[in-house]
Amino acid sequence: MSTSPYTTLKAEAYAANMELHALGLVIHTFGNVSAADTSRGVFAIKPSGVPYAKLRPEDMVVLDYNNEVVEGKLRPSSDTRTHSYLYREWEGLGGIAHCHALYSVAWAQAQQDIPILGTTHADHLTHDIPCAPPMADELIQGNYEHNTGVQITECFRERNLEPQEVPMVLVGNHGPFCWGKDAAQAVHHSLVLETVAQMAYLTLQINPGAPRLKEALIQKHYTRKHGKDAYYGQ
Amino acid sequence: MSTSPYTTLKAEAYAANMELHALGLVIHTFGNVSAADTSRGVFAIKPSGVPYAKLRPEDMVVLDYNNEVVEGKLRPSSDTRTHSYLYREWEGLGGIAHCHALYSVAWAQAQQDIPILGTTHADHLTHDIPCAPPMADELIQGNYEHNTGVQITECFRERNLEPQEVPMVLVGNHGPFCWGKDAAQAVHHSLVLETVAQMAYLTLQINPGAPRLKEALIQKHYTRKHGKDAYYGQ
Amino acid sequence: MSTSPYTTLKAEAYAANMELHALGLVIHTFGNVSAADTSRGVFAIKPSGVPYAKLRPEDMVVLDYNNEVVEGKLRPSSDTRTHSYLYREWEGLGGIAHCHALYSVAWAQAQQDIPILGTTHADHLTHDIPCAPPMADELIQGNYEHNTGVQITECFRERNLEPQEVPMVLVGNHGPFCWGKDAAQAVHHSLVLETVAQMAYLTLQINPGAPRLKEALIQKHYTRKHGKDAYYGQ
């Protein structure tokens, strides 16, 4: 019997990793999800290099926000330092997901924000989905995964974006990072991003001059689903 | 045992909602279908926020055309007022379906009608599929879902279209609404629309100057399938 | 027990119709395959309007090349006269398939031949896949399905194409017709056409100036698979 104090957290991280894979968002093994326990300042993340078919809840690695392993025998995902940096900098995140889904990656490689073109987008966030520029060479050659976190938070700071309002970002030339109140929501946001990325792609192929969604519709769709007057549910 | 007088109507609405989902037309939970009993002036619609895996026939909510709940404990879909408005304005509709299918949404976001380019389209309707323009700000800020219905019927009135002949519309920047003699047909029209939307997309990518289908073919394909001399069936 | 002399022919037609559907080439119910017995001058074809899930071998309708029903109680496919015309005009065809597969239809709606751009195409035929122009109005308003056959054979006559060498055609604004030595091969050619149509689409999106396959490669790939010196097999 497991007597680990992190059994629930590891189960949550495990389930979210498997869901990301089941949704078809993971190309090869390129994906990782973590689940945080903010009260204890720790998070559980997928181990490095274990195929999904063999992954078990007990394989999850638990670390604190300074990347010290608290529990687990396997090596944590190589992207761990991006996760820990975001948990440390942005209070209140309960989960983070990273993947290489096709349309999300295509926009990241195109180095373009995904413009808000419709209500599917506005149901989830009121801003264009930001694409952080590729890192400066010295940041790449340094502590790369840590600096990926820096690049994300800098992008939000410069554009005055709040991570609670914009729960997703594209890292230029790389791919998407999404977050949420827990790991399941981070995975859900990854799916929303991929869907919105494909819709925006198709829209601009049909009409390269398709206008941004008008402000009144952005506000209406967002507030009917979020905030104190929310009444939305399809 | 259920002694509800709406058991059959709710079963029809339930089956149509599940079919819309099974056809892959529902992105996330973004879809809702209703089934109307025109003789009694009521319709059954999907409740708000229940995942498809947990949905049951008895969860459907029955309302009259003034949005008064006649039977059901759950909150009806947030798009209910669009459904009720269309049932009230357009006599004879037996079902309405709404979803966020990818190619349908892309054309709606492009704010373009889907031109009639081939016989697959003409087998179902003789007009371009209309894209209603986004609503004026005061309509958005008012009774939004009700006004979505207004926007649809206004679009048909201005263009002199009959809902019996054109059983589908795109709402600009939002997505498709389809209808029919019953809920199953409304779902079928949603699939037709998504297929025709993808074919038109691909056609114009290959040949941006692809001509509209000639009038003789439009009439031939439509009349061999519809009307008193119909003989069609593949 | 069936004592029909057409049991085998009907079984062949049934299996081919089900395979066309299983391959994902049939949009809705838009597809039909027939199998011919050239020695007896008859063919078996899918009945009109029966859903695939309910289709049975005994439902196939057997007709002669003058469209007289030889066996069967159901109404034959509305495209029957196109099949019979081709069997009558082009000796030796053992099967014909028609569908509304997405990329094949897109090229038909674009009213463009599919250019031969690679060895996948050349493994099957040495010519561009012809797109017959839409019919003249008087042909459409007349015996439409019969005249679809006329349009196809006229297109081949004008371009000096042999149906044995080019076992497929696009009918402008409509979709593909494919044929072969039997119904199974007609279905296989439908799949080849859809694949080649998608490859050509993607190729020209990447490089609108992609050159036609050079003649030496066309001849090499075709002759290693066809004719007396064939040695091909992957």
Next chain:
Amino acid sequence: MSTSPYTTLKAEAYAANMELHALGLVIHTFGNVSAADTSRGVFAIKPSGVPYAKLRPEDMVVLDYNNEVVEGKLRPSSDTRTHSYLYREWEGLGGIAHCHALYSVAWAQAQQDIPILGTTHADHLTHDIPCAPPMADELIQGNYEHNTGVQITECFRERNLEPQEVPMVLVGNHGPFCWGKDAAQAVHHSLVLETVAQMAYLTLQINPGAPRLKEALIQKHYTRKHGKDAYYGQ
């Protein structure tokens, strides 16, 4: 009981062929994988013309690098001489895979290298994926499959590429060949190539001017996964 000294090699080749098919990379039967035993100078390859559903490990054909059959009763794949040429010229290859996957073929037909546009690509190789030009006519008319191997190795020689560093190539107007330390890795590289081909396609549709990945990111992603300081694993 089999007493063949090649049972293991044939099992490896069989499994890799089935995996290539299961991954959806084989269009029709257009695919073949071989597994080499470099110590004995032989390889096992798929037989010609056997459908995947009927393929068995014992059907694999074993040949030496001069194309002499060492074991097996069936005819080896018609592409066998391309495989043997590459094994002979490039020491150390343990497996080779060929297929007609859609996006890989599209780039080959477009006669363009696939530019390195993101980290998904850089995780596997640091170069653009080369597209060898179509062969000269006399090479096509001669020993075609042998000369396909010549065309590939010539392309690498001219561009100063090492097969260990660039484990994949497009043959112009034809399709991809991939290799690796064993047959399973050759199949994996085929999947990587198809994924990267689709990502690059989408990226350039969104932004035709998308820049090549910066050199620091290319080096970082490749070295964190390969070489003596590798630490990568998602």
